Amino acid sequence: MIDAGSLNERVALDKRERVSDGAGNYRADFAEQFQRRAAFVYAGGSEAVVAERLQGRAILKVRLRKDLLSKTIGTDWQLRDVRRGTVYAIREVDAVTDPLCVFLTVISGVAS
Template sequence: MAPSKPTSGELQHRVAFDERTTVDDGLGNSEGVFTERFKSWAAFRSRGGSEAVVAARLEGRNLLGVYVRSTAETVQIKADWRMRDVRTGDTYAVRIVDAVSDRYWVYLEAQTGVAP
């Protein structure tokens, strides 16, 4: 059974989407920094979690299914962008973007505990 689409009442999280841009440091080098592109309301749905051993420590990773309304801005989201929860400051690496299956919603899979 396919997951149900969210209702407008489920759009309870204010998120910002950041794109990695290259900035010249003035010394002939360039560095990648995240630049905020836009903010949107989102519905979070837990997709489970996992644990990974990193540097001899166990780290938890949470996978979220995220729905945002399909707009001219949200259809531009790419899998190398970062999503931030504006209220809590939590950052998520965007892993999967589906902007074509539904004309009303953009579906994302975002993960915590990994580098964006």
């Protein structure tokens, strides 16, 4: 069961959007879609996790409440930790396993 006390982090979910630069050109920048409360679950010591840590990257599991907006998150989005400012690339989205939550696997320190 998920309770509000376990969602002690604040994250912003950003989607890449085509933005005009005012000179007739367009560029793709991330634009915030929404913010949510979340729980961070630090990944264990698998071989992939250890390899990423050696390269200065962190892999996290993030749990969000499932709603209409959170079900639209894709692997082409990014997650930002609002409090710390860390940006994470979203590698995996699981909106099926749990009827109440969306689980994200995210990695810091990589270009999105």
